[in-house]
Amino acid sequence: MSAEISTQSDPAVAVxxxxxxxxxxxxxxxxxxxxxxGLVVILLIAVIAVLAGVLAxxxxxxQYRDAILSPxxxxxxxxxxxxxxxxxxxxxxxxxxxxxxxxxxxxxxxVVTLSLAVGLGLGLLAGFFGGMADVLIMRAMxxxxxxxxxxxxxxxxxILGPGLTNAMLAVSVVVIPxxxxxxxxxxMAEVNKDYVVASRVAGAGPLRLMLIVVLxxxxxxxxxxxxxxxxxAILDAAALGFLGLGAQPPTPEWGTMLASSLQFxxxxxxxxxxxxxxxxxxxxxxxxxxxxxxxxxxxxxxR
Amino acid sequence: MLRxxxxxxxxxxxxxxxxxxxxxxLIRLVPGDPIEVRVGERxxxxxxxxxxxxxxxxxxxxxxxxxDYVGHVLSGDFGLSLITHNxxxxxxxxxxxxxxxxxxxxxxxxxxxxxxxxxxxxxKRGSLFDHGVMGASLTGYSMPIFWWGLLLILFFSxxxxxxxxxxxxxxxxxxxxxxxxxxxxxxxxxxxxxxRSALSHLILPTIxxxxxxxxxxxxxxxxxxxxxxGEDYIRTARAKGLADRRVIGMHALRxxxxxxxxxxxxxxxxxxxxxxxxxTIFSWPGVGKWLIESINRRDYPAxxxxxxxxxxxxxxxxxxxxxxxxxxxxxxxxxx
Numbered sequence: 185m186s187a188e189i190s191t192q193s194d195p196a197v198a199v200x201x202x203x204x205x206x207x208x209x210x211x212x213x214x215x216x217x218x219x220x221x222g223l224v225v226i227l228l229i230a231v232i233a234v235l236a237g238v239l240a241x242x243x244x245x246x247q248y249r250d251a252i253l254s255p256x257x258x259x260x261x262x263x264x265x266x267x268x269x270x271x272x273x274x275x276x277x278x279x280x281x282x283x284x285x286x287x288x289x290x291x292x293x294x295v296v297t298l299s300l301a302v303g304l305g306l307g308l309l310a311g312f313f314g315g316m317a318d319v320l321i322m323r324a325m326x327x328x329x330x331x332x333x334x335x336x337x338x339x340x341x342x343i344l345g346p347g348l349t350n351a352m353l354a355v356s357v358v359v360i361p362x363x364x365x366x367x368x369x370x371x372m373a374e375v376n377k378d379y380v381v382a383s384r385v386a387g388a389g390p391l392r393l394m395l396i397v398v399l400x401x402x403x404x405x406x407x408x409x410x411x412x413x414x415x416x417a418i419l420d421a422a423a424l425g426f427l428g429l430g431a432q433p434p435t436p437e438w439g440t441m442l443a444s445s446l447q448f449x450x451x452x453x454x455x456x457x458x459x460x461x462x463x464x465x466x467x468x469x470x471x472x473x474x475x476x477x478x479x480x481x482x483x484x485x486x487r
Numbered sequence: 488m489l490r491x492x493x494x495x496x497x498x499x500x501x502x503x504x505x506x507x508x509x510x511x512x513l514i515r516l517v518p519g520d521p522i523e524v525r526v527g528e529r530x531x532x533x534x535x536x537x538x539x540x541x542x543x544x545x546x547x548x549x550x551x552x553x554x555d556y557v558g559h560v561l562s563g564d565f566g567l568s569l570i571t572h573n574x575x576x577x578x579x580x581x582x583x584x585x586x587x588x589x590x591x592x593x594x595x596x597x598x599x600x601x602x603x604x605x606x607x608x609x610x611k612r613g614s615l616f617d618h619g620v621m622g623a624s625l626t627g628y629s630m631p632i633f634w635w636g637l638l639l640i641l642f643f644s645x646x647x648x649x650x651x652x653x654x655x656x657x658x659x660x661x662x663x664x665x666x667x668x669x670x671x672x673x674x675x676x677x678x679x680x681x682x683r684s685a686l687s688h689l690i691l692p693t694i695x696x697x698x699x700x701x702x703x704x705x706x707x708x709x710x711x712x713x714x715x716x717g718e719d720y721i722r723t724a725r726a727k728g729l730a731d732r733r734v735i736g737m738h739a740l741r742x743x744x745x746x747x748x749x750x751x752x753x754x755x756x757x758x759x760x761x762x763x764x765x766x767t768i769f770s771w772p773g774v775g776k777w778l779i780e781s782i783n784r785r786d787y788p789a790x791x792x793x794x795x796x797x798x799x800x801x802x803x804x805x806x807x808x809x810x811x812x813x814x815x816x817x818x819x820x821x822x823x
Contacts, residue, residue: 218625327505330805331798332760335778339794342782343517419631423764426633427779442634449637450645460634467629475625 212480219476225469233286240279241267244436248274253452269454272445277454280436281462287437288418288466291352295417296410298356303363304406308394310364311371322368325361333358337420341429348421348437351430355420359413366409370402404481411474415467422463438463491813499806504557506798511556514791565792570784575792579774583796584667585655586766586773590758592689593697598751601701605708605747609716610735620705627702632761636695636768643691650687653770657684696765700754707750711743718742752808756801 203211213219232239242248254270255262256277262269268277310321328336340354374380375398383397424430425439433444438459445455540546547555559566565575601624608620644652651657655669660681662672670689673682715721716739724734762775770776774793781789 323501323505326502327509330502330506330756330802331509331794332756332801334760334763335794335797338763338778338782339513339790342790343513415629419629422631423633426631426764427767429782439631439633442637446637449641453641456634456637456641460631460638463631463634464626464629467631468626471625471629 209480213476216476216479218472219479222469222472222474222476225465226473229285229466229469230289232282233289236279236282236286240276240282241265242276242279244275244280244283245434246275248276250274253448253455255452256454259454268458269452271441271455272448272452275434277458280441281438281458284436284438284441284459284462285466287348287431287435288421288463291348291355291421291437292414292417292470294352295356295359295421296413298352299359299413300363300406300410302356303360304367306360307364307367308371308399311368312375312390312394312398318368321364325364328358328361333416334420334423337424338427338429341424346429346432348431348435351421351424352417354424355417358420359416362409362413363406366405367402370405371398374398374401408474408478408481411470411477415470415474418463418470419467488814492810495806495809495813499802502802503799506795506802507557507560508553510791510795510798511553513794514787517787560795565795566788568781568789569786570789575789576796578777578789579793579796581667582772582774582777583800584664585669585771586759586762586775588668588670589689589692589696589765589771589773590755590762592693593758593761594700594751594754596693596697597700597704597754601704602708602747605705606712606735606740606743608705609709609712612713617709620709624702624705627698628706630698630702632695632698633764633768635698636691636765639691639695640768650691651684655685655688655772656681657688660684692765692769692771695768696758696761699757699761700751703750703754703757704747708743708747711746712739715739715743749808749812752805752812755804759797759801 202208248266248270251263251266251270252274253272254266254274256269257264257267259269266276266278268281270276271280306321306325310318337351337354337358340357341351344350344353380393380397384393388397421430422437422439422442425437426443428443431437431440433440441459442456445452449456537546545552563576565579567573568575568578571578604620604624608617611617640652643649656662656673660673660678662669662676662678662681665672665675669685670682673679673685716735721734721739724738729738759775762771762773763779764775765771766773766776767779774797778790778793778797781787781793
């Protein structure tokens with residue numbers, strides 16, 4: 185009798201065991217075709233960025249004086265030597281775009297890391313300690329949020345002086361409040377739950393409580409925001425470059441490339457078209473991925 | 488009700504002081520002495536330098552300078568532009584209507600297209616139309632608008648010659664500024680050719696500035712509608728035999744609009760930020776272009792005053808939305 189019961193319940197146990205969180209995440213994520221597409225495009229751009237030195241057909245800074253404003257290969261007068269054409273001083277567009285991918289990915293990575301680190305820290309402090317620390321930090325974040333983000337970035341870049349590093353700093357400052365708010369909200373939702381109280385009673389110090397007990401359970405919204413943060417960073421840094429406050433020529437940053445060949449817009453539309461397409465595709469890919477992550481990580485929308 | 492409004496207003500005061508402090512500090516972070524910027528590289532006698540510093544209050548302690556600054560700001564004195572020597576406030580007030588007109592048109596554009604598109608997408612969930620709207624809105628949301636503006640100029644202004652490339656009005660027309668809104672001023676003057684010119688100048692900048700809000704409004708409307716359509720009262724309304732049109736228009740839309748209105752209000756900041764890029768591309772004579780020019784001319788008082796004034800208008804609009812929201816929705820007024 186007892187043997188019978190055990191044989192009956194065995195398969196039931198195997199079926200009802202919850203899947204590994206990662207496997208469950210992947211199951212939900214891969215159903216979203218857009219997010220998969222975004223992931224593939226991002227991986228592709230990342231590979232191009234890393235291997236730009238090998239893949240690029242030309243040096244991005246060499247000026248081919250005999251091929252100034254050469255059109256893309258499929259247009260009248262285009263050659264296979266310069267697949268996407270050349271710019272106003274004869275530099276190969278494709279090579280510059282590839283090196284630009286390296287810059288944009290780097291911008292995204294640095295901005296997200298910097299703003300995430302600061303915002304996470306501030307949010308943890310505010311959510312965990314509450315009281316005066318909470319009021320001071322969140323008021324400061326509200327002030328930053330009251331300014332239109334691009335305006336704030338423009339002002340910070342103008343004051344620090346134009347340049348890629350300062351542009352990255354400016355964009356990072358602007359997005360800190362988003363991470364701080366998200367972290368604070370997530371921490372406040374977690375901090376009074378039983379498992380936190382239990383480890384507090386067991387004698388865990390504030391640092392351990394914050395970083396090891398609470399933080400891992402607050403990560404889902406932050407991962408989504410960080411992914412979307414890549415697109416904001418790339419977009420805003422390109423806008424600063426376009427306004428002359430970001431990377432300076434001859435740096436092959438996409439926004440800067442666009443701005444420096446503006447006067448050739450009518451004669452040679454490709455010098456303006458390609459950098460824009462590159463920005464759009466990259467930003468779109470990160471937004472697709474972010475949306476997919478949100479759907480897969482948000483338990484409210486699951487099932 | 489009054490208490491609710493007063494609470495909201497009092498919450499804004501520290502934010503305003505914070506912004507004032509921020510602009511005050513930011514300008515002091517500029518490398519180089521403000522006197523040197525003004526005098527140039529020729530140098531200046533030490534006595535005159537001291538007199539200058541005293542005149543500008545730069546010999547006072549920092550907190551004293553900040554209090555003076557707040558006092559000036561509250562009495563409407565935002566300083567003089569280094570280049571034109573006009574009061575910053577009067578320059579801002581002259582240019583602001585141009586930005587406001589553009590921003591309002593962009594918001595109208597975004598709402599008039601985004602709202603119906605979002606509703607339809609939600610009602611026909613999973614259809615080709617739904618996928619189209621979602622794809623388009625994600626693309627719009629990811630658009631580098633400075634590039635988008637250039638493409639539109641290239642196509643509609645250069646290739647087709649339909650719209651002018653820059654400015655607010657053709658040079659042959661002159662209209663006395665009354666409201667500062669070109670569309671209204673030309674109509675009031677009864678000059679319909681000028682009105683047509685103003686309208687054609689507005690179209691492309693409106694589309695460019697309205698693209699991101701359009702995407703946001705469409706997405707938000709869709710998801711709010713989807714959420715509401717799943718509620719029990721919608722099932723009840725359907726069950727008692729109401730027509731689809733009535734269920735969606737009366738029961739669903741009203742409740743779905745609440746988050747959408749908030750999002751539209753929050754887009755004001757995005758619009759004023761986007762105005763910097765849009766106005767630069769289209770040479771639109773508004774505050775965004777003026778700010779960028781001030782930066783390029785190192786006109787720091789103008790930059791400082793402009794940023795403070797823009798931030799103040801964003802705060803005020805958000806306050807207005809907040810209060811309006813409470814008036815419209817009692818649940819929020821009485822919460823906490």
